[in-house]
Amino acid sequence: MAKNLDWDNLGFAYREIDYRVVARYTEGAWSDLQIITDPSVHMSECAAVLQYSQTVFEGLKAYRTEDGRLVTFRPDMNAQRLMDSADRLVMPKVPEEMFVKAVDMLVKANADWVPPYGTGGTLYIRPFIFGNGPTISIHPAPEFEFRVIGMPVGPYFKNGMKPIVIKVSDRDRAAAHGTGDIKAGLNYAMSLYPGEQAVAEGFAENMYLDSATRTYVEETGGANFLFVTKDGTIVTPKSDSILPSITRRSLMYVAENILGMKVEHRPVPFEEVSEFAEAGVCGTAAVICPIGKINDHGKEICIPSGMDAAGPVIQKLYDTLTGIQMGTIEGPEGWVHEVK
Ligand SMILES: *Cc1c(COP(=O)(O)O)cnc(C)c1O
Numbered sequence: 001m002a003k004n005l006d007w008d009n010l011g012f013a014y015r016e017i018d019y020r021v022v023a024r025y026t027e028g029a030w031s032d033l034q035i036i037t038d039p040s041v042h043m044s045e046c047a048a049v050l051q052y053s054q055t056v057f058e059g060l061k062a063y064r065t066e067d068g069r070l071v072t073f074r075p076d077m078n079a080q081r082l083m084d085s086a087d088r089l090v091m092p093k094v095p096e097e098m099f100v101k102a103v104d105m106l107v108k109a110n111a112d113w114v115p116p117y118g119t120g121g122t123l124y125i126r127p128f129i130f131g132n133g134p135t136i137s138i139h140p141a142p143e144f145e146f147r148v149i150g151m152p153v154g155p156y157f158k159n160g161m162k163p164i165v166i167k168v169s170d171r172d173r174a175a176a177h178g179t180g181d182i183k184a185g186l187n188y189a190m191s192l193y194p195g196e197q198a199v200a201e202g203f204a205e206n207m208y209l210d211s212a213t214r215t216y217v218e219e220t221g222g223a224n225f226l227f228v229t230k231d232g233t234i235v236t237p238k239s240d241s242i243l244p245s246i247t248r249r250s251l252m253y254v255a256e257n258i259l260g261m262k263v264e265h266r267p268v269p270f271e272e273v274s275e276f277a278e279a280g281v282c283g284t285a286a287v288i289c290p291i292g293k294i295n296d297h298g299k300e301i302c303i304p305s306g307m308d309a310a311g312p313v314i315q316k317l318y319d320t321l322t323g324i325q326m327g328t329i330e331g332p333e334g335w336v337h338e339v340k
Pocket residue numbers: 059183219220221222223224243244245246247248282283284285
C-alpha cells in the first residue's frame with residue numbers, strides 16, 4: 001500500500017522514511033548489509049567526517065514504470081563512481097555488487113514510499129560512506145560506515161522545462177588537480193557561499209570557470225554543462241576537475257548512438273559560449289535544465305533558444321532519455337535496472 005502523501009506536491013526535501021541500509025567497516029572488512037529503522041547516526045565526537053570531512057556520496061532515483069515495476073537507472077555507474085570517490089579520499093570501496101544490492105534492499109523495504117507512476121515523483125536515493133572513528137592526527141579514519149537512505153521527491157519540472165538564468169562566479173568550485181572529479185561532500189561545502197550569493201542576487205546557479213586560467217567552462221555547483229552549436233553538434237566541457245555526470249554521459253551516448261547526432265567532449269573556452277544555439281545543465285535531479293541567460297559581470301549572454309522554453313535539441317534529448325528511463329523508449333541493454 002502506497003503511503004498517504006500529497007504525491008503531487010512533494011518538492012525536494014528530506015523526509016524520514018521507514019528503513020535505511022547500513023554496513024560498517026572495521027578491521028579491514030565490511031559487515032553484512034543490514035536494514036535498520038534508526039534514522040540517527042551514532043559516532044565519535046572526533047569522527048573523521050566531523051573533523052576532516054572524510055565523506056563521499058552518490059545520488060540516484062528509483063521510480064515506478066507504467067506496468068508497476070520498481071526500477072533504478074544505471075546503478076552500476078553510481079557504484080563505480082563511489083569507488084573512485086572513496087579511493088581518492090582513502091576510504092574503503094564498496095564493491096559494485098554490494099552497492100547495487102544495498103540500493104535494491106532500500107527500495108524494496110520502502111516500496112510504499114516510492115511515488116506512484118504518473119505523479120512524476122521518484123524515490124531519491126542517497127548512498128554515502130563516512131569516516132566514523134576518532135581521528136585527530138591527519139590520517140584516514142579507523143572505521144567507516146556505508147549508509148543508503150531514501151526520500152520521496154517531486155518532479156523537478158511541474159509545467160514543462162523552464163529556462164534558468166545563471167551567473168559567472170568569481171570563486172572556484174574545485175582546484176586544478178584537486179577533488180572536483182569525485183563526489184565528495186567537501187566540494188559542496190566549497191560552493192555553499194558562492195551558491196547563496198548567486199541566489200541572493202537572483203540567479204539560479206553559478207557557472208564556475210577553470211581555477212587555473214579562468215578561461216574555460218567547468219560546471220555549476222552540482223550539474224554538468226551541455227551546449228548545442230548552431231549546426232546541431234552537442235558539446236560538453238572536458239576537464240579533470242569536473243564531476244563525471246552519469247546523466248551527461250548517458251545523454252551523449254543517446255545523442256550519438258540513438259539520435260545520430262555529432263557529439264564533442266572537449267575543453268570549452270568561455271569565449272565560445274556566446275556562439276552556442278542552446279545551453280543547459282544536466283544531472284540526476286532534472287535530467288536537463290535549459291539555460292536562458294548567462295550573466296558575466298553585468299553583461300548578459302542571451303542564449304538564442306530564449307527564456308520561454310527549451311530549444312528543440314535539448315527538448316529532444318530530454319524526451320529521449322526520460323523515455324528510456326520510464327520504459328516507453330527502448331534504451332541500451334542494462335540501463336534500466338529492475339529492483340527485485
Ligand atoms: C552529482 C553531480 C553532478 C551530476 O551527476 P549525475 O550523475 O548526472 O547526477 C554534476 N556535478 C556535480 C558536482 C555533482 O556532484
